[in-house]
Amino acid sequence: MNKKLVGVCGRFAVTAVALIILVPSAGRASTQSGAVHTFAVQADTYVSANAPSKSYGSQPSLKVERMPKIAYLRFAVSGIAGPVSGATLRLYALRSNSTGFDVRGVTNNSWSESSLNYTTAPPAAQQVAGSSGRLTASAWTSIDVSSLVSGNGTYSFALKSSSSSSIVLASKERGSATAAQLVITEATATSADTTPPSAPTNLTASGPTTNSISLSWSASTDDTGIAGYRVYRDGTLVTSTAQTSASVSGLSCGTSYGFAVEAYDAANNVSQRTSKSASTSSCPDTTAPSAPTSLVKAGSTSSSVLMSWAASTDNVGVAGYTVYVDGTRVGNTTTSYNFTGLACGMSYTFGVEAYDAAGNVSPRTTTSASTSPCPSGPRTYYVDSVGGSDLNAGTSDTSAWKTLAKPNTASLAPGDRLLFKRGDVWTGELRHAGGLVRRARGRPGGWLLLGRGRDHGHR
Numbered sequence: 001m002n003k004k005l006v007g008v009c010g011r012f013a014v015t016a017v018a019l020i021i022l023v024p025s026a027g028r029a030s031t032q033s034g035a036v037h038t039f040a041v042q043a044d045t046y047v048s049a050n051a052p053s054k055s056y057g058s059q060p061s062l063k064v065e066r067m068p069k070i071a072y073l074r075f076a077v078s079g080i081a082g083p084v085s086g087a088t089l090r091l092y093a094l095r096s097n098s099t100g101f102d103v104r105g106v107t108n109n110s111w112s113e114s115s116l117n118y119t120t121a122p123p124a125a126q127q128v129a130g131s132s133g134r135l136t137a138s139a140w141t142s143i144d145v146s147s148l149v150s151g152n153g154t155y156s157f158a159l160k161s162s163s164s165s166s167i168v169l170a171s172k173e174r175g176s177a178t179a180a181q182l183v184i185t186e187a188t189a190t191s192a193d194t195t196p197p198s199a200p201t202n203l204t205a206s207g208p209t210t211n212s213i214s215l216s217w218s219a220s221t222d223d224t225g226i227a228g229y230r231v232y233r234d235g236t237l238v239t240s241t242a243q244t245s246a247s248v249s250g251l252s253c254g255t256s257y258g259f260a261v262e263a264y265d266a267a268n269n270v271s272q273r274t275s276k277s278a279s280t281s282s283c284p285d286t287t288a289p290s291a292p293t294s295l296v297k298a299g300s301t302s303s304s305v306l307m308s309w310a311a312s313t314d315n316v317g318v319a320g321y322t323v324y325v326d327g328t329r330v331g332n333t334t335t336s337y338n339f340t341g342l343a344c345g346m347s348y349t350f351g352v353e354a355y356d357a358a359g360n361v362s363p364r365t366t367t368s369a370s371t372s373p374c375p376s377g378p379r380t381y382y383v384d385s386v387g388g389s390d391l392n393a394g395t396s397d398t399s400a401w402k403t404l405a406k407p408n409t410a411s412l413a414p415g416d417r418l419l420f421k422r423g424d425v426w427t428g429e430l431r432h433a434g435g436l437v438r439r440a441r442g443r444p445g446g447w448l449l450l451g452r453g454r455d456h457g458h459r
Contacts, residue, residue, distance in 0.1 A: 124158035147240030205278030
């Protein structure tokens, strides 16, 4: 399975792995003009979620797709005497693909292409270092990985893609002619540039979401030209870019971060960092207020009940309270409410629930309470199956009850009268303390007075 590649500086063993790693010294295939160094891949393979324990290090190709299949490469870099001005990862595509793949850094270089599988594969960085774009079959593609390579050392890369079909690239088992390469450009000794760029200015944070913040800044200046900018989050490098803006993702909601940007030139002279603090958007409020407590009757009349309660608590703040009578919502308020339009001497079930600005609602607290006793003397109650409501007091034709349930449970005294709207229809039996009155059925026009002996028309 192992083949030997002969380079300008010597030989090194190459192993197939879904991971492509660049190693300098023993892996250098050629050196051009003393400033450009080409290193052959030391190990490459890929891993598949569909076969998490299988290794593909001996395969002649690397596969990458959304499933996921992830390719790994490792390179060993040595012999770099000066600063690195650029690094390019080159891979040979065996098939065309319109989506392409992203390259991410891998800090763990201890994997082996002969045993690596999906279960044991080291994690790749969240930040994308570079992207291939569209791939053409039987052609090389080059990706700028300068942000990941700083000089001598061992470097591992992971290739990921959102493509639904497999991207197929040549592995080193296919032969040295199509094996992956890491090309490093070294600043030449004749470059006497020691002047750092100016620090970026006007660093601005905008468009925060719960997990990202966008940064922008004014361009730096340099005597030979700006090569790019490095962006840091709380002192940790998160990305490099040639643009004057970047979006930092993978953040936590409702959290403040310290961001910094520095410019660098081709000689790797680095400017001073410009810093800015910014916060992500607040975390979504999903916590409901506590249920109201101490719900009590604070007062009453023959047609109203005043209820009060102790305030609820909430992690952000209580916006208000919704109140109910006999399960029907009647309004919104603060920590008290006067329920009106009730019948005298009647018991009702009152309920209260708290809500916050995010629409989270507490459990409902309920209790029963009664209106004041009815005034002495004969009373007249009205029942209207069309225009009435059982929430009404029932004491006038404009506040009539609706169903037979209310007169059946009302505290009727001798001499009290029930007037039913003519033309309306009720189903059921009308009862009061004196026993069954009759089956209730209206007649056209006006109001119908029902007694125990005969009907009395009433207009």
